[in-house]
Amino acid sequence: MNGNDLSKFRYDKAIVCGIPSSLPAAAQRQSGCLEPVNLSKALNQHANYVRALKNMGLKVIELTADEQYPDCVFVEDAAVVCGDIALVCRLGHPTRRGESARMKTVLQELGLSVEEMEHPATLDGGDVLFTGKEFLVGLSKRTNQQGVHILAKTFGDYPVTAISVSNHLHLKSLMSMAGPDTVLVGGSSEADDVWNEVEKKAKFKYEKLTVPEDKAANCLFVNGTLFHLTSAEIPRSYEVFKQLPDPKIEVENSELHKVDGGLTCLSILI
């Protein structure tokens, strides 16, 4: 342990966005899952997620679903916020690029100091893991070296290290923070490789907590509470969460997972 404190994971606001009815037919599906998304179930699950954030006392800024952008519910990818600085992303997938404009306005209205990036840089927030002490950034199909460089310039107070992600969509499709100094890591061989690179290159040491299913490794750690998936969705990993100390909240995300969305993707915490 190197004494990361909870203050780096304290938030008082969250930005979320509704699910457009264009999502089931037109959202990007990098993992190749062909299962149809049940929209009304997805809306229900998303509403429960938003309610859980509100119950934590967060002020939730709810953007309306934008039919032009089938993936707009995955707000995490459009901007990275740390302290009072926000970096609006140039998203890696061309169909998602237009999501940034509205996000920029919202972040400015919140009084944050807003930076932007230009061609040829690309960055998806799903590749950005903030550990409380440093940024680990997936170099993936969506995020390039220039994007990592701009992130490093924007958040100059923290070390920034690029980590290769080749098959999965984002770095956070494989790992996320389960608490200060603890990284949850999926059980696939790519998750293992990526973790080995993290161990070699990160500037700080972390405890690794492995969960058999990669999707279980995408959790949201908010104000000391861990949001994780339900036993129905992660039957092989659920036991790991049961052993962790409270407070924890179980949320369903079966529908948005079909289009590669995890729990971190659905909010920007401020």
Ligand SMILES: CN(C)C(=N)NCCC[C@H](N)C(=O)O
């Ligand atoms: C941590 N993850 C996975 C995210 N932050 N984003 C998920 C985006 C999914 C969307 N269909 C897409 O392909 O862009």
